[in-house]
Amino acid sequence: MILDVKGLDVDYVSAKGAVRAVNDVSFQLRRGEILGVAGESGCGKSTLIMAIMRLLRPPAALTGGEVWLHPRDGEPVDLAARTDRELRTLRWRRIAVVLQSAMDALNPVARLSAQFADVLKAHGYRDAGKRTAELLEMVGISPDRARSYPHEMSGGMRQRAMIALALACDPELVVMDEPTTAVDVVMQRQILSQILQLRDRLGFSVVFVTHDLSLLVELADRIAVMYAGRIVEIGEAAGIYADPKHPYTKGLRDSFPPLRAPVTKLSGIPGTPPALRDLPPGCAFEPRCARRFGDCAERRPELLPVGGGLAACHLHDRERAHV
Amino acid sequence: MKQGKWRFLTRRVGFYLATAWSAITLNFLIPRLMPGDPASVIVRQLQRQSGESVSPETVAAIQKLFGDPRAGLLQQYWDYLVSIARLDFGLSVSRFPTPVGELLGAGLPWTLLLVGTTTVIAFLLGTGLGIAAGWKPGGRLDGFLSPLSTFLSALPYFWVALIALYVFGLVLGWFPLGGGFDPDLYGGPGFLGSVLEHLVMPAATIVFSAFGGWLLGMRNMMVTAVSEDYVLLGRAKGLSAGRVMFRYAARNALLPSVTGFAMAIGGVLGGALLTEIVFSYPGIGYLLYDAVSKRDYPLMQGVFLLTTLTVLLANFVADSVYVMIDPRTREAGR
Amino acid sequence: MKVRVGIGIIAFFAVVAVVGPWLNDLMGIGPWKIDYDAISRPPGGGHLLGATSQGTDVLAQVIAGTRNSMVVGALAGVIGIVLAVVVGVTAGFFGGRIDALLSFLTNMFLVLPVLPLTLIVAGYVQDTGPVTIALIIGLFGWAPGARTLRAQTLSLRGRDFVMAMRMLGETRTRLIFVEVLPHLAGWISAMFLHLVLGAVLAEAGLAFLGISSADTVSWGTIIDQARQVALLNGMWWWFVPPGLCIALLGTATGLVNFGIDEVMNPRLRTADIKAMRKALA
Numbered sequence: 001m002i003l004d005v006k007g008l009d010v011d012y013v014s015a016k017g018a019v020r021a022v023n024d025v026s027f028q029l030r031r032g033e034i035l036g037v038a039g040e041s042g043c044g045k046s047t048l049i050m051a052i053m054r055l056l057r058p059p060a061a062l063t064g065g066e067v068w069l070h071p072r073d074g075e076p077v078d079l080a081a082r083t084d085r086e087l088r089t090l091r092w093r094r095i096a097v098v099l100q101s102a103m104d105a106l107n108p109v110a111r112l113s114a115q116f117a118d119v120l121k122a123h124g125y126r127d128a129g130k131r132t133a134e135l136l137e138m139v140g141i142s143p144d145r146a147r148s149y150p151h152e153m154s155g156g157m158r159q160r161a162m163i164a165l166a167l168a169c170d171p172e173l174v175v176m177d178e179p180t181t182a183v184d185v186v187m188q189r190q191i192l193s194q195i196l197q198l199r200d201r202l203g204f205s206v207v208f209v210t211h212d213l214s215l216l217v218e219l220a221d222r223i224a225v226m227y228a229g230r231i232v233e234i235g236e237a238a239g240i241y242a243d244p245k246h247p248y249t250k251g252l253r254d255s256f257p258p259l260r261a262p263v264t265k266l267s268g269i270p271g272t273p274p275a276l277r278d279l280p281p282g283c284a285f286e287p288r289c290a291r292r293f294g295d296c297a298e299r300r301p302e303l304l305p306v307g308g309g310l311a312a313c314h315l316h317d318r319e320r321a322h323v
Numbered sequence: 324m325k326q327g328k329w330r331f332l333t334r335r336v337g338f339y340l341a342t343a344w345s346a347i348t349l350n351f352l353i354p355r356l357m358p359g360d361p362a363s364v365i366v367r368q369l370q371r372q373s374g375e376s377v378s379p380e381t382v383a384a385i386q387k388l389f390g391d392p393r394a395g396l397l398q399q400y401w402d403y404l405v406s407i408a409r410l411d412f413g414l415s416v417s418r419f420p421t422p423v424g425e426l427l428g429a430g431l432p433w434t435l436l437l438v439g440t441t442t443v444i445a446f447l448l449g450t451g452l453g454i455a456a457g458w459k460p461g462g463r464l465d466g467f468l469s470p471l472s473t474f475l476s477a478l479p480y481f482w483v484a485l486i487a488l489y490v491f492g493l494v495l496g497w498f499p500l501g502g503g504f505d506p507d508l509y510g511g512p513g514f515l516g517s518v519l520e521h522l523v524m525p526a527a528t529i530v531f532s533a534f535g536g537w538l539l540g541m542r543n544m545m546v547t548a549v550s551e552d553y554v555l556l557g558r559a560k561g562l563s564a565g566r567v568m569f570r571y572a573a574r575n576a577l578l579p580s581v582t583g584f585a586m587a588i589g590g591v592l593g594g595a596l597l598t599e600i601v602f603s604y605p606g607i608g609y610l611l612y613d614a615v616s617k618r619d620y621p622l623m624q625g626v627f628l629l630t631t632l633t634v635l636l637a638n639f640v641a642d643s644v645y646v647m648i649d650p651r652t653r654e655a656g657r
Numbered sequence: 658m659k660v661r662v663g664i665g666i667i668a669f670f671a672v673v674a675v676v677g678p679w680l681n682d683l684m685g686i687g688p689w690k691i692d693y694d695a696i697s698r699p700p701g702g703g704h705l706l707g708a709t710s711q712g713t714d715v716l717a718q719v720i721a722g723t724r725n726s727m728v729v730g731a732l733a734g735v736i737g738i739v740l741a742v743v744v745g746v747t748a749g750f751f752g753g754r755i756d757a758l759l760s761f762l763t764n765m766f767l768v769l770p771v772l773p774l775t776l777i778v779a780g781y782v783q784d785t786g787p788v789t790i791a792l793i794i795g796l797f798g799w800a801p802g803a804r805t806l807r808a809q810t811l812s813l814r815g816r817d818f819v820m821a822m823r824m825l826g827e828t829r830t831r832l833i834f835v836e837v838l839p840h841l842a843g844w845i846s847a848m849f850l851h852l853v854l855g856a857v858l859a860e861a862g863l864a865f866l867g868i869s870s871a872d873t874v875s876w877g878t879i880i881d882q883a884r885q886v887a888l889l890n891g892m893w894w895w896f897v898p899p900g901l902c903i904a905l906l907g908t909a910t911g912l913v914n915f916g917i918d919e920v921m922n923p924r925l926r927t928a929d930i931k932a933m934r935k936a937l938a
Contacts, residue, residue, distance in 0.1 A: 055559055057550065058461075084564070091561030104552040109574050109650055118570070119560040149650040342765045350777075357781050473915070477907020479858055481865050482900030485884060489893055539911075543918065586767055586801070593772030597862055601884070611773070615780060615866045623780055627773040634770045 001070055002173055002205045003029035003052070008065035008080070010044070010051045010229075012276075013058075019276045021047045021060065023229040029173070034199060034206040036220030036237065038213045038252060040273055044229040045209045049175045052207070053095055054079055054087055069094060072172060093123050096166035098176040102158035106150040112136075112161060113146040116168060123169045135164040139194060156187035160194070167198065176208045180215070192219050213249075214256045217241045222309075225249045228274055228284035235309020245311035248285045283314070291315060328646045335642045339635045346631040350624050351403050355396070362386050384414040384621060412625040417617035423625035426610055431629070433503050434606035437522065438595040441529040445591075446584060448530065449537025453580075454573045456538065457545025469542060472535030480532045480594035484601035487528050498524045501603035525602040529595050536591075540583045544576035551575070578649050585641035589634050596630075663912030666905055667850075674727035677720045686714040688721035688874050700894050707894035709882070718879050719898050725875035726857050726902075729791045733856030736795025738849045741802030746841070748803070749810025750833060760807065766800035772862060779868045786870045790863060794856045802848035809844050813837055847917045854910040861903060876902055 010022035022044045029035050037045045050056050052067050067079040071094055079087065099105040107115055116135065117128040125131055133143035139160040150158055159179060166174050176195075180188040196219065199206060208220060216223050217237055224234040225246065233246040244250040251269035271288035280286055282297040289296065296314055303312040306319070362385050370377050406413070412423035449472075456465040492500045498520065499505070505517040548554060549572050557571035599608030607626055614622035673680065681688070691713055700707040700715075707715050748759035778793050779785060813819060819836055827835075838845075857876070863869065864877025865884070876899035883896035 053559060055555055057555070088561045088563070091559055093561070095559075097556070097559045099552050099556060101552065105556045107553045107557070107571055107575070109578075109648065110570070111650075118562060118566065122560065122562050122566075151651050338761075338764065339768075341761075342768055345765055346769060349774075353777060353781060469915075473911035474904065474908045477854070477911055478904045479861055479880075479900060481862070481884075482880060482896070482903065485880070485888060485896050485900070486893075489888055489891070493888065493891060589768065589770035590772075592770055593862065596772065597865060600866070611776070612866055615776065615868060618780070620777075620780065623777050627777050630770045630773045634768060638768050 001028055002031045002033075003207075004066075004068040004070065004076075005052065006066040006068070008048070008051060008067065009063045010047050010056065010060055011063045012060050018063075021229050021276060022051060025065070025226075025229075025231055027224055027231065027234060029205050029207065031172075032199065032203050032205055033222065034196075034208060034220045036213075036216030036223040037207060037209045037226060038211065038216055038223060039226035040211060040252070040269075042273055042276075043226040045226050046177055048226070049097075049177060049207055049209055052079065053091075053097060053175060054082070054084075055097075069173070089123075092119055092171060093169045094171055095173045095175060096169070096171040098159075098162050098166045098174065098179040100178040101182045102162040103150060103155070103182070105162060106158065106165075108150055110149070111146070112148055112150070112153075116146070116165060119165070119168055125169070131168065135168055136161065138167065138198065139164040156183050156190070159183055159187070159191060163191070163195065163198075167202065167204075170202065171204055173205045173207070176206060178210050179208075181210075188215075195219065212256050213241070213252045225252065228279060229276060230284070230312065231303060231310075232285065232313070233309065233311040234303075235307070235311075239308050243307070245306045245309070245316060246285075246313045247289050247291050247315070249311075251288075283312075331646060332643065335639060339639055343632060343635055347404070347407060347628065348400075350628055351400060354620065354624075355399075378419070380414075381416055381419050384416055384419065387413055407628075412628065413621040415619055415622045417613060417619040417622065423621050426622060427607065427625050427629050430605060430607045430610045433604060434596075434599065434608065437525055437599065437604060437606060438529070438592060441526045441595065442533065442588065442591055444526075445530045445533035446537050449534035450541045450577070450580060452534070453538040453541025454545055454568065454576070457542040457576070458549060458568050458572065460542075460546045460549070465542070468538060472538040472542075475532065475535035476539060478532055479597075480529065481597040481601050483532050484525065484528045484598045487524055487531075488601060491524060503605040521602075521604075525598050525604050528598050528602075529591075532594060532598075533591050536587060537580070537584075540587075541576060541580050544579050545572060548572045548576040574648075578645065581641055581645045581648070585638040588637045588641075592630060592634060659912045660916030663909040663916070666909035667913070670723055670727060670902070670906055670909075673720060674724045677724045681717050681720055684717075686717035688713060688718045690714065690717065699892075707892070709887075709892075709895055715879075715895055715898060718874050719876070719902060722875045722877075722879055722899060723902065725787050725873050726860060726877070729787050729794070729860040729875065730853040730857040730906075732788065732791035733795035733798065733859075734849050734853035736792065737799040737852040737856070738802060738845060740795070740799035741806055741848055741852075742838075742841075742845060744799065745803035745806030746810045746833060746837060749807040750814055750829070750837060752811075752814075756807075759803075763800050763803045763807070766797065767804060769797075771797050772859070775859060775863065776866065776868065779863055784870070785868050787860075787873055787875070790860055790869070791856065794859045795852070798852055798855055798859070802852060805848060806841060806844060809841055810837060813840055843917050843920060847914050850910045850913055854907050857903060857906060861899075876900070 005028070006026050008022055008025045009020060011018040012021050025044075025048055027035070037048065039045045047056070047060060050060070051062050054062070054067075056062055062080055065080060068076050069079055069090070070076045077090065079090070082090075106112075113129070113132055116132040120128040120131055129146075132146050136143050136146060141157060141160060141164065145153065145157070145161075153161065159182065163179070180191050183191065192215070195206065195208075198204075208216065210216060213223070213225075220237045222235060223237045223240045224231050225240070225248065226232065227248050233240065233244065233249045235245075240249060241253060244253055248269070255268045269288060274280065274284055274287065280297060282295065282299050283289070283292075283301055286292050286296040294314065299314070301312040301314050301317075303310045304316070306313075306316045362382075366377050366382055366385060410424050412427070415421045415423050415426055418426065452468055452472075456462075456468040459465060488500065491497045501521075503518065503521050504514060505521075508514045508517045551572075553575070554567060554571045557567035562570075596606075596608030596611055598604075599606045600612045603609060607629065610622060611626045613619065614626060691711060698708045709715060709718070744759050744763060748756040748763070775793050775797055778797075779790065782789055782793070814837075819832065822832055822836055860869075860875060861877030861880065864875055865881045867881065869875065869878050869881070879899040880896050883892065883899075886892070887895040
């Protein structure tokens, strides 16, 4: 195990009061595993990973829970309890990040080489130039592009350069926040297969956030689906895709065309996600759910084992009672 | 890419040349656009002011300013351009027959010393503090510096100068009450010290009045930059806070600030010229005051041309700096 | 909060500008009334803010000066903002050659030093009453506003709703007045305040250089007169109040603009962050 998240809470605090954006989220990540986190925009998936990396920006704040990182060598660390200064040696060495748009995430006024060099030097690498060339080659970029500025590269190249940058210090965990939304479908495929190859070669773990569930089926080992700040279903990728236990997961699956199979029928989920400010007392998905019944509106379902994974839905209460 | 920069700078040079030409033409047209026969109006005015008859030489100097009425407007314009090209700005009326060019030449070093140095100091100080304030918006430093600079940047330069002169010059007697140096020490061993002594108060006034504006501008740019993804990535990289603050946030926030520098320089110069007047500093500002109070139109126009050209030059320098620090050289930015 | 304080200060000066003369009558003081017993007297007694070396009441002068300073500010502000809107919005909305020409003009006025320019024009004009001064200041001060409004119009033009209206065949004039201008209201008011403050400062600067008419009193003329006499005699009460008025007005403008900025650019909002710090502490 590399990561053990326990009961994580994130609040958005404003003058009008606090809103909980991530609510009691727990999950574990195995070494070398790729965990996909899926959900509509605003479900808290990006906030969750920013909280794990302790990169939340005001007005978001980590208000509860633990984030245990289990390094290859050495004692486990609770990232949630560390100060910024203490985290510095862990950052990038242990956990690196790939952001949605490399155009925005790379420093626009620095050459690629400088952006590799500063992090390499900060973490004790001697020959930054050589390492940079090695990393760029790893993602199929010619090493002489290191002298380029971000705006001089194509979108796909920038995104791959970001991945190379993330791998600079040989991290154990790479967090990816929709790293392929800014590129076209062909480039998306290329990048995804590159991530898989690199993972197999270097053995890092990945938390991969996206709104596109079909993409995760190709990439992830396990998938967590988030809704209104909570994980509503988590389990093996293939299982979740073939046989979703939560009506929301099913809706999410049916609203994107699969990457490989022919497009059959697409159906969106009716309605919009609830405002976090006033969540319904019961299941947050209840107002949009086609299969709501009984006391879905009153009683919030717990995340409990169903089939091979976990799901938070009253539909499975009876099955469980039988077991 | 290098080419793009040169193209950008060439275009800017073209723009400044066009602007300089417009200012020179404006300078030519303004006196001629005035209703009636301005030359005789001014002569009469001078007569009324001084109470004695105006010498024929002065009348000639004034007439030259408005052009020989017998020559056509185009001929006048040509003559005017030729004399400008020869740096001939005509003769001063109030200090007849000193050429305006000579007066400007004498005043310019003082203004460059005072305004040049203080503007750079105020810019550096304001920008530095702006970086610090904008790094943690809403923090303690920001909560103190932002309102303070809002207030400071609203103070009229010459009023601050008056108060400084009153408090430190008159009441406390720490600094001399005016001038650029002690005439008794001119050329002597204590001359440099005397220049510095006279420089302190006007310089401090300008820095005090000007840095708040830079601070606010940089602070807002910094607040915007801090929320950018590249700063987030800098933090994620585990770099030191100082490095993220300067290399990632401030380095990017500085770009619009340099453009702002170019635009604000005209206003700062205006305020600084007024400050010179309060301290009777022997620079361009004081010449301007003399020119206005004695209706010395040739001198007034000379000052206008000189300041305009200086500001254009400063703008070009800012452009060059911008090109150097922004690898992208966006032409759409300005 | 900041905005409210700012608006309050501006409103205060506006009210004083309007009712100033009555206010002076009410207190039994006047800007030209000479009290020979009070010549150069410091604040206190019958003269709240003291008296000048001619025996006129400083408070009465400041109150009377408020009107002229504000009139110049408001008038120059209106002239400037009209020019800025016309030039900026036209350039941003129509684009192409019109934009190129107007942007060139704007950039030119942007780099010309305004004070010397205003000065020579004002120097040549024989009449230097408040209206003329305001006219000159407004005429030369519109460029920064035009630049900002052009940029904002440009970004507005690309937005969906304006595009949609264009598709529907709305006339351009209607689009400008119904869709563009209302959306620019915040920016326009911010620019207007900037212009007013700039004009008040410019007027004071001109008066300080001796360009003003002898029979009007403004914040600038008071400082100018005080400079010549008051300084050497240590009469600080003469020149401090008018300058403080300018500074207050400037601060108020800054506060309001802070607020407008925060609405326009949510990233500059700090109230929420402060609330967060408090909640977490």
